[in-house]
Amino acid sequence: MRVLAAWVSRFGLIGLIVLPLAYAWNPGLVLVALFQARSWMAAPAGLDPADCTGDWSVPIDAATPYLAPFFPETRASYRVLTLPAKDGDRPLAFRIDGVAAPARYWSLHAYDAASGVVVAALADIDIGAAEGAKFSVYARPAGPGGVGPTLAFPPDIERIALVWRIYAGQGSPPRVTALDAATGAPAPCRPVFALPASVRDPTQAAARDAVFAAMLAEQRARIAAGEAAPIRFRARRAENTPLFANRHVVYAFAPLDPALGESAEITFRPPPLKPGADGRGVRYWSVCLGGVRETSTSACITDSDVAIDPDGLARFVVGPGNGAPQSGVNRLGWGWFSGPRVLIVRQLDTATPFGGGFASSFAAVPEGVAAAEGLIGDFAPTGRYRP
Structure with a gap:
């Protein structure tokens, strides 16, 4: 309520009337504005x-x-x-x-x-x-x-x-x-x-939506073709991410659509943590679920909390409800978002890359965006939907 009061004091009653309409149109923009209103109050x-x-x-x-x-x-x-x-x-x-x-x-x-x-x-x-x-x-x-x-x-x-x-x-x-x-x-x-x-320009929003729409179309095509892992990830760096990204992180991401299955299963081989036996690895990695339109996050599971299965793989189920890891499976709920979700895998600080790590592979990708599985093999996430 205090946030709404700050919003009204800044923009008047018209701001309160416009707020739900603006959220339906562009939830990411509204979250930025409300975030700044909370900061003004403090x-x-x-x-x-x-x-x-x-x-x-x-x-x-x-x-x-x-x-x-x-x-x-x-x-x-x-x-x-x-x-x-x-x-x-x-x-x-x-x-x-x-x-x-x-x-x-x-x-x-x-x-x-x-x-x-x-x-x-x-x-x-x-x-x-x-x-x-x-x-x-x-x-x-x-x-x-x-x-x-x-x-x-x-x-x-x-x-x-x-x-x-x-x-x-x-x-x-x-x-x-x-x-x-x-x-x-x-x-x-x-x-x-x-x-x-990145939140107020319709052209930028349309371009970002087009990337996710194309990735979802590829998922549907792979499902129709009977592929075992239709969910594929792309990787990018901060320089190609107009959303205040961390320069010391490389991101792998994929949209997930609840309309394609009640749950989604994602699997990858986790990267080694520094300092590894050879001094290489990442300082931190995590898996987070967000909303494509909202650009907010519902939950993350970080490296120290991830359950690893007997094969040394990190397995995630995104679906109804949350729960503690069981039998090597980590769970994330679908969250409250209004449209497709996005699953983001972060690898932090790969300045001294390990074999197959994101940073060592990006030298061959000047534009900074590429299919993750083509760059890092087993370290790249893939997945499938379950009915």
């Missing part, structure tokens, strides 16, 4: 004009993943801060001061807030601060003069979105101070509302 008053810290968003985490856009991972915690890149004609920079979180992984990303595409990213290992140690990072326009860890963004960007991520850990978002990019003097911090094109 922002404190009376801070130093150059201090942006109080304007970090409310956390995106396992508490309410269904209320957050852009397919959040439920064992992670995210904070978002959208800022103008200029104060009038004066370019701005931002000093980010924090404490290294006790976590499996943490990072800072900078995005073009208008497009949702990543422009710079630093993982914990790039920043180099030991757990509990202080660190400083600068987000600034690309060019000479950067010192230390830097998120360099294109000078022509109008708004940047900073995202603080923690996977399998906890910590507070860092302090952010606005600066004059040329002099380093404090500058006014003016957080802004932004609806990225």
Whole structure:
């Protein structure tokens, strides 16, 4: 109710009337707007004009993943801060001061807030601060003069979105101070509302829907042909994902349609975790279910919780209800979504790739999108529907 009250205070009663109609038309856009309304409510008053810290968003985490856009991972915690890149004609920079979180992984990303595409990213290992140690990072326009860890963004960007991520850990978002990019003097911090094109542009939405529609058509054709595994996945990187994706993750994804079966069974060989016997592997992997139209998440199962069957395979059943793993089978419910679902398999940080891993295969795929099974063999998920 407090979120609705904030929405009405911002947009008036007409906003309340329009809200259900807008949700039916574009649920992803509505979730972005409501998420920002929740963050406005939580922002404190009376801070130093150059201090942006109080304007970090409310956390995106396992508490309410269904209320957050852009397919959040439920064992992670995210904070978002959208800022103008200029104060009038004066370019701005931002000093980010924090404490290294006790976590499996943490990072800072900078995005073009208008497009949702990543422009710079630093993982914990790039920043180099030991757990509990202080660190400083600068987000600034690309060019000479950067010192230390830097998120360099294109000078022509109008708004940047900073995202603080923690996977399998906890910590507070860092302090952010606005600066004059040329002099380093404090500058006014003016957080802004932004609806990225990935949720407001009908052309982009149509293109994204076309990809999922084509994949579902392929599933139907394979079912008609009697193939044993008609559900095939594609893989992509953050640079090709206008939904505030993590640059250190490679994603395998496939749409699932409850109309094609009461449940879907997905199987793959899980990737090795770092540090493996040869020092290779991923730092984290997970399987999450989201809604194609909503771009939110209903549930995830992460590497430490996944049951592995006697053959060393990870088996998932997506269908009515949820339940604890049984006999090596992991369960995810269909969720509350209004249309096709999307199953997303994340592999985090494959900078030192293992044989057959996503990162080692992507060098041969410049555009960053390809059929997953053609790249990574048994590590690629496949599946089938059950009546």
